[in-house]
Amino acid sequence: xxxxxxxxxxxxxxxxxxxxxxxxxxxxxxxxxxxxxxxxxxxxxxxxxxxxxxxxxxxxxxxxxxxxxxxxxxxxxxxxxxxxxxxxxxxxxxxxxxxxxxxxxxxxxxxxxxxxxxxxxxxxxxxxxxxxxxxxxxxxxxxxxxxxxxxxxxxxxxxxxxxxxxxxxxxxxxxxxxxxxxxxxxxxxxxxxxxxxxxxxxxxxxxxxxxxxxxxxxxxxxxxxxxxxxxxxxxxxxxxxxxxxxxxxxxxxxxxxxxxxxxxxxxxxxxxxxxxxxxxxxxxxxxxxxxxxxxxxxxxxxxxxxxxxxxxxxxxxxxxxxxxxxxxxxxxxxxxxxxxxxxxxxxxxxxxxxxxxxxxxxxxxxxxxxxxxxxxxxxxxxxxxxxxxxxxxxxxxxxxxxxxxxxxxxxxxxxxxxxxxxxxxxxxxxxxxxxxxxxxxxxxxxxxxxxxxxxxxxxxxxxxxxxx
Numbered sequence: 001x002x003x004x005x006x007x008x009x010x011x012x013x014x015x016x017x018x019x020x021x022x023x024x025x026x027x028x029x030x031x032x033x034x035x036x037x038x039x040x041x042x043x044x045x046x047x048x049x050x051x052x053x054x055x056x057x058x059x060x061x062x063x064x065x066x067x068x069x070x071x072x073x074x075x076x077x078x079x080x081x082x083x084x085x086x087x088x089x090x091x092x093x094x095x096x097x098x099x100x101x102x103x104x105x106x107x108x109x110x111x112x113x114x115x116x117x118x119x120x121x122x123x124x125x126x127x128x129x130x131x132x133x134x135x136x137x138x139x140x141x142x143x144x145x146x147x148x149x150x151x152x153x154x155x156x157x158x159x160x161x162x163x164x165x166x167x168x169x170x171x172x173x174x175x176x177x178x179x180x181x182x183x184x185x186x187x188x189x190x191x192x193x194x195x196x197x198x199x200x201x202x203x204x205x206x207x208x209x210x211x212x213x214x215x216x217x218x219x220x221x222x223x224x225x226x227x228x229x230x231x232x233x234x235x236x237x238x239x240x241x242x243x244x245x246x247x248x249x250x251x252x253x254x255x256x257x258x259x260x261x262x263x264x265x266x267x268x269x270x271x272x273x274x275x276x277x278x279x280x281x282x283x284x285x286x287x288x289x290x291x292x293x294x295x296x297x298x299x300x301x302x303x304x305x306x307x308x309x310x311x312x313x314x315x316x317x318x319x320x321x322x323x324x325x326x327x328x329x330x331x332x333x334x335x336x337x338x339x340x341x342x343x344x345x346x347x348x349x350x351x352x353x354x355x356x357x358x359x360x361x362x363x364x365x366x367x368x369x370x371x372x373x374x375x376x377x378x379x380x381x382x383x384x385x386x387x388x389x390x391x392x393x394x395x396x397x398x399x400x401x402x403x404x405x406x407x408x409x410x411x412x413x414x415x416x417x418x419x420x421x422x423x424x425x426x427x428x429x430x431x432x433x434x435x436x437x438x439x440x441x442x443x444x445x446x447x448x449x450x451x452x453x454x455x456x457x458x459x460x461x462x463x464x465x466x467x468x
């Protein structure tokens with residue numbers, strides 16, 4: 001173990017490595033950067049916050065931290081919901097927010113290269129100007145970064161059809177735990193030289209390396225005609241049965257989202273979007289096949305909704321109307337945060353088990369006397385029960401944590417996984433340990449030890465409990 005130097009020396013040393021403006025150590029800033037959106041997860045006060053602007057600067061900070069025996073916790077925009085960017089003891093928070101340049105958009109090869117701090121939606125806008133489309137669209141797309149999306153393998157609203165972040169990462173630049181800079185993947189449509197370390201880094205939550213640039217695959221922007229199908233249901237279970245029926249029918253919508261009464265009310269009270277409030281659940285589906293094929297799929301989905309209790313089933317093709325509905329879904333989480341601290345779940349079950357899982361979530365809410373709102377990427381079985389505790393009600397927070405653990409156990413009992421897209425972070429460490437076999441957990445630790453033997457990068461998060 002190496003004793004860390006005095007704080008004033010760390011700030012001075014980092015300022016010489018970067019610039020004085022890139023090193024922050026005032027109390028308010030340290031508190032701001034000490035945690036992501038998972039305030040339920042533990043966090044400490046970091047030694048300092050650094051804002052590098054180049055991969056070489058990231059490397060210099062990591063080399064310094066390793067030499068001084070302190071940890072580095074990488075951070076994007078801080079929108080994570082599992083505590084993956086929360087500060088740990090004796091650490092430097094390394095924010096990539098200043099590395100926000102789109103470096104290349106290649107229309108001939110349908111790819112883009114961007115720094116890790118680029119906001120997801122900013123890349124989407126930039127490539128759209130060239131007639132291209134970057135499909136991954138987490139609900140936080142307007143505020144989350146590409147590096148953070150890659151580090152958690154973020155999903156999103158359209159991933160039921162188009163896949164998750166990892167499906168579009170072709171390569172990346174990474175800083176390892178000893179500060180060495182490596183380049184992974186290819187710019188080519190195919191490439192199988194050696195182990196697939198690109199995929200290993202995707203979803204590794206900053207524990208194996210710090211992603212500073214990504215090469216992403218793009219699709220054509222045109223050729224899609226979006227149609228929305230909206231249905232209102234008397235219960236969450238009925239909505240879940242409609243979701244299971246869509247899967248059974250072999251229909252793959254471009255989105256299939258569930259929003260319950262609590263979420264609809266919270267969003268509309270906040271943003272005045274004109275969303276209905278006298279329903280128990282809403283399903284929002286979209287299809288984007290052009291022409292008659294799209295019409296047939298939209299009609300089939302409407303029929304399934306009606307057959308499973310959906311009322312006021314409507315179809316929309318007007319882009320403004322569809323955008324308003326999708327915006328309502330994207331705003332559900334921040335709208336609920338206005339009601340009190342939110343403990344966010346991220347369980348994923350087989351799609352056929354969505355009705356049963358929704359029923360068990362309701363049972364957990366009743367059993368533990370907590371308010372649980374529900375949003376879901378229902379089309380791929382990824383459910384986000386949101387447990388809300390009134391501000392200052394410690395008893396409610398304690399009950400919420402018990403309900404959280406019950407929901408995780410119920411998910412596992414139905415053949416599910418404890419995280420579909422938010423990552424393990426700190427909140428899902430127990431779930432990680434219960435889901436994976438001991439030998440598989442040991443494999444994780446072996447990889448960590450091989451790539452970051454000193455445990456410099458994000459210790460105690462995601463996959464490992466390595467600490468100094």
